[in-house]
Amino acid sequence: MSEALPERAVSVWWLRWRRLQRDRAALAGGVVLLMLFALCYGAPWYQRWWGVDGIDADLLSRFDPASSTHPLGADDAGRDELAHLLLGGQTSLSIGLIGALGASLIGTLIGAVAGFFRGRVDMALMRFTDGVLALPTLPILIILAALDLSKLGFSQEFIRSGAAGYWRIVLIVTLLGWTGVARLVRAATLSLTERDFVLAARAQGASAWWILSVHILPNAISPVIVATTLAMGRVILAESALSFLGVGIQPPATSWGSMLTNAQEMIGSAPMLAIYPGAAILVTVIAINFLGDGLQTAFDPRADGH
Amino acid sequence: MIRFLLTRLAGALLTLLALSFIIFALIGLMPGDPADLLTTANPDATPADVALLRALYGVDQPILLRYWHWLEAAAHGNFGYSRMESRPVMEIVIPAIGNTVALMGTAFVVSTLIAVALGTLAAMHKGRPLDRAINLFAYAGISVPSFWLGLVLIYVFAVRLGLLPAGGMPQHDEGFGAGLAHFILPVTALVIVETGGLTRYARAAMIEVLGQDYIRTARAKGVPEGRMILRHALRNAMVPVITIIALGFGYLFSGALLIESLFAWRGMGRLILDAIMGNDYNLALVCLLFTTAMILLANIGADLAYSWLDPRISLQIGRAPKKPLRADGGRP
Amino acid sequence: MTTPLLSTRHLTVAFGGAGGLFRAGGTVRAVTDVSFALYPGEALALVGESGSGKTSLARAILGLHPHSTGEIRFRGQDTARMTASERQAMRRAVQMVFQDPFGSLDPRLPIGAVIAEPLRIHGIGNRASRADRVRELLGLVGLPADAVNRYPHQFSGGQRQRVAIARALAPGPAAIIADEPLSALDMSIQSQILNLLSDLRGRLGVSYLLISHDLAAVHHLADRVAAMYLGRIVEVAPRDALFAAPAHPYSAALLDAVPRIGTGKRIPGHALIGDMPSPMAPPPGCAFHPRCPRALARCAEEVPALIRFDADREVACHNPLVAGGA
Numbered sequence: 001m002s003e004a005l006p007e008r009a010v011s012v013w014w015l016r017w018r019r020l021q022r023d024r025a026a027l028a029g030g031v032v033l034l035m036l037f038a039l040c041y042g043a044p045w046y047q048r049w050w051g052v053d054g055i056d057a058d059l060l061s062r063f064d065p066a067s068s069t070h071p072l073g074a075d076d077a078g079r080d081e082l083a084h085l086l087l088g089g090q091t092s093l094s095i096g097l098i099g100a101l102g103a104s105l106i107g108t109l110i111g112a113v114a115g116f117f118r119g120r121v122d123m124a125l126m127r128f129t130d131g132v133l134a135l136p137t138l139p140i141l142i143i144l145a146a147l148d149l150s151k152l153g154f155s156q157e158f159i160r161s162g163a164a165g166y167w168r169i170v171l172i173v174t175l176l177g178w179t180g181v182a183r184l185v186r187a188a189t190l191s192l193t194e195r196d197f198v199l200a201a202r203a204q205g206a207s208a209w210w211i212l213s214v215h216i217l218p219n220a221i222s223p224v225i226v227a228t229t230l231a232m233g234r235v236i237l238a239e240s241a242l243s244f245l246g247v248g249i250q251p252p253a254t255s256w257g258s259m260l261t262n263a264q265e266m267i268g269s270a271p272m273l274a275i276y277p278g279a280a281i282l283v284t285v286i287a288i289n290f291l292g293d294g295l296q297t298a299f300d301p302r303a304d305g306h
Numbered sequence: 307m308i309r310f311l312l313t314r315l316a317g318a319l320l321t322l323l324a325l326s327f328i329i330f331a332l333i334g335l336m337p338g339d340p341a342d343l344l345t346t347a348n349p350d351a352t353p354a355d356v357a358l359l360r361a362l363y364g365v366d367q368p369i370l371l372r373y374w375h376w377l378e379a380a381a382h383g384n385f386g387y388s389r390m391e392s393r394p395v396m397e398i399v400i401p402a403i404g405n406t407v408a409l410m411g412t413a414f415v416v417s418t419l420i421a422v423a424l425g426t427l428a429a430m431h432k433g434r435p436l437d438r439a440i441n442l443f444a445y446a447g448i449s450v451p452s453f454w455l456g457l458v459l460i461y462v463f464a465v466r467l468g469l470l471p472a473g474g475m476p477q478h479d480e481g482f483g484a485g486l487a488h489f490i491l492p493v494t495a496l497v498i499v500e501t502g503g504l505t506r507y508a509r510a511a512m513i514e515v516l517g518q519d520y521i522r523t524a525r526a527k528g529v530p531e532g533r534m535i536l537r538h539a540l541r542n543a544m545v546p547v548i549t550i551i552a553l554g555f556g557y558l559f560s561g562a563l564l565i566e567s568l569f570a571w572r573g574m575g576r577l578i579l580d581a582i583m584g585n586d587y588n589l590a591l592v593c594l595l596f597t598t599a600m601i602l603l604a605n606i607g608a609d610l611a612y613s614w615l616d617p618r619i620s621l622q623i624g625r626a627p628k629k630p631l632r633a634d635g636g637r638p
Numbered sequence: 639m640t641t642p643l644l645s646t647r648h649l650t651v652a653f654g655g656a657g658g659l660f661r662a663g664g665t666v667r668a669v670t671d672v673s674f675a676l677y678p679g680e681a682l683a684l685v686g687e688s689g690s691g692k693t694s695l696a697r698a699i700l701g702l703h704p705h706s707t708g709e710i711r712f713r714g715q716d717t718a719r720m721t722a723s724e725r726q727a728m729r730r731a732v733q734m735v736f737q738d739p740f741g742s743l744d745p746r747l748p749i750g751a752v753i754a755e756p757l758r759i760h761g762i763g764n765r766a767s768r769a770d771r772v773r774e775l776l777g778l779v780g781l782p783a784d785a786v787n788r789y790p791h792q793f794s795g796g797q798r799q800r801v802a803i804a805r806a807l808a809p810g811p812a813a814i815i816a817d818e819p820l821s822a823l824d825m826s827i828q829s830q831i832l833n834l835l836s837d838l839r840g841r842l843g844v845s846y847l848l849i850s851h852d853l854a855a856v857h858h859l860a861d862r863v864a865a866m867y868l869g870r871i872v873e874v875a876p877r878d879a880l881f882a883a884p885a886h887p888y889s890a891a892l893l894d895a896v897p898r899i900g901t902g903k904r905i906p907g908h909a910l911i912g913d914m915p916s917p918m919a920p921p922p923g924c925a926f927h928p929r930c931p932r933a934l935a936r937c938a939e940e941v942p943a944l945i946r947f948d949a950d951r952e953v954a955c956h957n958p959l960v961a962g963g964a
Contacts, residue, residue: 009787012745131321134605136597138563139578143329146582148337196742197752200805203700204759205729214755218746233449240451241564245579263457264568271461278454285449 016222019298026294032287036280040089052080055087055252063270075259075273076266084254085276091255093284095170095239100232102174107181108217108224114182115189116212126186133179141238144172145247165250169242173235181227188220222299229292233285240281256281311606318602322595326380329594330373336585376591386588390580395588398577399596403559405475406566406573410558412489413496418551421501425508425547426540429516430531440505447502453564456495460568463491473569492569496562500554508547515543549612556604560597641714642675643813643845644699644732649673649708651691651698651869666917668694670869671708673944676813681839681846683860683877685853685892689914691869692849696815699847700734701725730760733806737818739798743790749801750786756808775804778841779834796827800834807838813845820855832858853892857881865889868917868925871944875951885947885958887930924956932957 020026047053052070058078066073072081114125145168192198192215201211236256242248243257251258256277263274379386385395428440464472473492476485515521516539524534563575570576574593581590651669669691676682684692697703699710701717710717712728720728733756736742743752753775754768763771773783779800790798799819806814816835820828832855839846839859850856856863857877864874865888873886884890912929915921921928927937936956947953 009748009789010792011748011789012791015791127317130317131324134321134598134602135325136560136578136594136601139582139594140329140332142579143332143336143582146337147332147335196736196738197744199697199702200734200736200742201755201759203702203729203734204756204809205726206759210759215744215746219744237449237451241453244451244453244564245567257451260451260454260457267457267461268465271465274454274457274461278451278457281454282446282450286445289445289449 016298020294023294023297025290026298029287029290029292029294032283033291036089036284036287037093040086040093043083043086043090046086047080047083050080050083052083055079055084072276073272076262076270081273081276084259085256085280088254088256088259088277089280091166091249091253092236092239092257092281095166095173095255096232096236096284096288099170099173099177099235099239100228102170103177103231103235104181104224104228106174107178107183107227108185108220110178111182111185111187112189112212112216112220115186116193116208116216118190122186125182129179129182132176135176137176137238138241141172141176141242142245142247144175145169145242165248165253169239169248173238177231177235177238180231181224184223184227185220188223189216192216192219222295226292226296226299229288229295233288233292236281236285236288240277311610314606314609318599318606321602322599325598326377326591326595327373329591330376330587331369333582333585333587333590334369334372336582376587385592388581388589389586390584390589395592398589399574399592402572402574402577402593403596405571406560406575407558409489409492409566409571409573410496410562413493413500414554414558416493417497417500417504418554420497421504422508422540422544422547424501424505425510426512426543428505428509429512432513437509440509444502444505444509447498447500447505449502450499452495452499452562453568455498456492456565456568459491459495473571475571488569492565492571495565504547504550504554507550508543511543511546512539515539518542545612549608552608552611553604555607556597556601559600640677642711643678643713644847645673645675645711645714646695646699647673647709647711649695649698649710650706651694651703652706667869667920668917669698669705672866672869672871673708674864674871674874676845676847678812679843679845680861681848681859683848683850683856683863684866685851685856685863686866687851687914689868689917690866691917692866693817694869695866696734696817696847696849700729700732700815726760730756730809731812733809733811733814735799735802735806735814735816735819738822739795739802740790740822742802743798745790748787748789749793752790752801753805753808756805760809762809771808772804775807778807778838779804794827795823796830799823799827799831803831803834803838807842807844811844813847815847815849817849818851819848820850820852828852828855835859865892868914868920870925870941870954871952872926872954873952874944875948879948879951883959885951885953885960886955887932887957887959888926890959924954932959 050069050071056079058074060078062074062076062078064070064074064078070080070082072085075081075084110125110129114122114129149164149168193211198211198215201215206214239248239255240257240260243255244260246261249255249258259277260274263277267274376386387393388395388398391398424440424444428437431437460472463470470487470491474488476488521534521539524538525531560574560578563579565571566573566575567579574597578590578593578597580586581593649669649672650667653666653668672691672695674682684695686692694703698705712720712732715724717725717728743749747755750769750772753772757763757768757771762768769786772786776783776785781797781800781804785793790801793801799822803814803819819835820831823831835846835848836859838844846859848856848859860877862874863877863880865872865880865886867888873880873884873889875885875889880889881893884893915925915928921938923939924930924933924937924942927933930937934957940956942954942956944952944954947958
């Protein structure tokens with residue numbers, strides 16, 4: 001054989017990781033995100049070490065300015081602002097992550113089925129997708145968030161539980177958020193099914209299941225990862241808007257958005273309480289967008305040598 | 307082409323129909339019903355009164371029947387009364403549309419101009435500090451929660467500096483300057499948010515165009531950079547941008563719910579929020595359907611614009627695709 | 639007369655172009671009324687310019703594309719009447735090597751998995767025996783055994799094509815359909831792969847249906863040659879007979895375009911005029927007549943049928959070249 005054999009196995013994913021490493025903005029975004037998760041979920045430790053409380057009201061400490069006891073001051077109920085911010089972050093970040101994953105799952109399913117089976121299945125699914133896309137997102141989210149579940153037969157206890165509120169938000173952002181991923185996966189599936197290696201598998205008589213799981217989905221996963229990352233940003237923004245309007249996360253649970261609900265009235269007296277949560281959202285979503293765009297460039301199929 | 311238009315319009319109509327039922331059903335699931343709202347205002351109401359009121363409003367009927375009644379009336383152009391304000395819905399909606407268009411239209415024009423300019427600048431200086439700065443600004447624009455941005459603007463310019471009003475709409479007795487002042491903060495918030503996304507598109511489109519062969523030819527021929535950008539690159543780069551803009555037209559009417567609420571601007575966005583929270587079926591339905599209809603129409607328009615503007619898209623089989631404009635402006 | 643391994647009778651493959659947003663619909667017949675046979679152990683070449691329908695024919699045979707009319711037979715059995723397991727058996731026996739070595743291998747899979755895939759799909763052997771078979775195949779195509787864990791993008795075009803050939807050989811097929819296996823490769827690599835194909839044929843006795851527009855390769859590998867034009871077979875002949883004295887003007891023109899195959903006389907003055915017409919608007923009568931230097935009035939009206947010309951030849955022409963000279 002006249003041609004040299006490559007030294008070691010180099011998978012496509014490894015190549016992409018290398019490309020991603022070169023994108024400093026994306027790496028910074030990823031690091032910031034990880035730090036945010038770590039900080040927010042480290043809130044209990046912070047509270048213990050610093051001896052502060054982000055949950056119980058302490059009316060004597062209301063609006064205390066920043067000090068060594070309260071690094072960011074105290075909020076309108078005397079709680080440590082930083083602790084409260086971190087706790088709220090747990091909610092916002094986790095809803096962002098879970099909501100994005102859920103939306104991706106549904107979107108991938110729908111997109112893969114539409115792109116693989118084509119014909120009428122595709123048309124029906126795409127019409128459905130377009131229909132959901134046509135909905136005015138925020139108003140529908142508001143309606144869904146404000147629904148009176150007792151009219152659907154749920155018990156009052158269930159409704160008032162914090163879990164119901166949390167999961168309801170996750171559910172509704174998933175319900176409206178899958179369309180982008182569906183289109184992406186459909187497009188990827190449509191083009192992949194034309195590729196020769198899929199034809200080769202079909203020529204062997206491979207089942208639809210085999211082709212989808214072995215060839216289509218692994219190859220389509222990269223746009224899905226990008227879309228999921230970016231969706232996380234949109235979910236966080238949506239949740240914060242809903243909570244700001246009072247229909248999202250309800251007290252005693254807290255999220256960055258709900259921390260902003262009272263901010264309007266307090267804007268004169270305690271402006272920083274309005275600044276912190278919004279700034280946290282801004283930093284998070286920027287980091288997500290940097291990371292997502294970096295992933296998109298790194299995963300660009302043209303760079304893989306196709 | 308006509309077939310295309312008709313199919314799409316028919317599809318849009320179907321979507322609106324389906325949507326109207328969905329919204330109708332969903333609002334019915336919102337807390338309270340019209341009778342409740344009246345009884346909370348009047349604690350003396352007896353259960354008999356409540357039952358009477360319910361019958362009057364037809365709230366005791368099954369939802370399909372109620373929807374059908376609404377649909378029948380709507381088909382005749384009668385969109386009913388707003389429960390909240392006890393006025394015909396159209397009386398409330400029409401001025402709101404005007405208010406929203408004024409706000410969104412201004413923001414739209416300003417943000418488009420800025421985005422195209424910034425995008426072009428960024429593309430021309432690709433990779434260098436100016437590009438990075440513009441990129442950062444664009445990212446910030448798409449990442450910031452709009453209502454928070456509005457709050458910050460209010461704090462800085464209204465509360466601390468006292469330069470601009472914290473909200474509200476221009477009043478008749480205010481005079482031009484004072485009236486204009488009401489526009490500035492909400493439009494600024496909107497512009498910052500919208501420019502972000504549009505800038506990235508414009509930048510990407512411009513980068514692609516600047517990489518084309520005919521641009522390199524023009525450069526080699528010595529065409530000055532500025533003139534080349536303006537006359538040649540811009541036209542071709544605008545094709546994808548124009549489709550985005552066409553899509554944006556739809557949002558002209560839906561208004562920015564959050565910004566309008568924050569700045570007490572009596573536009574469609576605010577109206578929708580109030581109607582939903584106030585369980586005002588008629589108003590909410592009309593507002594939502596109207597805004598969706600506008601978005602659907604804008605989508606169709608964007609498709610048409612795209613296939614018309616991009617000469618590479620062959621609309622009929624067998625027609626040879628036209629080549630892009632030459633560097634000297636002529637066609638090959 | 640042995641049963642052909644693969645044969646078709648009056649096969650037509652049409653693509654229904656559905657009307658889109660902005661365009662009218664219309665059917666394209668990629669393959670029209672094609673009848674031919676591939677016998678066990680032989681190498682049949684299908685030649686013609688791009689657009690002649692060669693690839694569509696191959697895909698129809700493999701069942702990758704539905705055919706509109708006509709029969710496809712495998713070992714004499716009509717494929718339309720096969721049971722699922724019979725069809726699966728046919729798929730094992732007839733394998734395909736694709737043109738693009740970059741696109742025919744899944745970039746996510748190491749090539750060991752690529753080669754083993756047919757074995758897994760057909761349920762042949764277990765993990766250990768498949769691994770052995772993969773090693774064996776790698777040896778057959780001239781790749782080292784520890785290439786198993788490498789990924790397609792780490793290999794050159796020629797090496798990838800070897801992998802594709804190994805994959806095709808994995809289930810022990812009776813026939814391999816090679817669709818332009820050399821076109822995407824560099825000139826120097828082409829001869830290597832050609833030799834490999836020739837070598838494998840000698841060792842394993844597998845039949846080939848070689849689709850190619852490269853007449854030099856055809857000359858090296860093929861026993862018989864069929865020429866296709868705009869979806870129809872215009873001539874079928876043994877290799878030497880065709881190269882020495884083509885009967886159909888199109889075959890003559892194809893040979894004329896190739897610099898020196900080095901066999902027999904060349905017939906001058908048969909250069910092709912113009913481009914192949916679009917399959918959507920085929921000329922009436924003989925599809926070749928607008929470009930044919932020997933066209934008669936009859937050619938514009940009547941489609942010539944593929945008829946026996948010689949002991950071992952078929953030609954579809956109203957005015958064929960008499961064997962032996964103009």
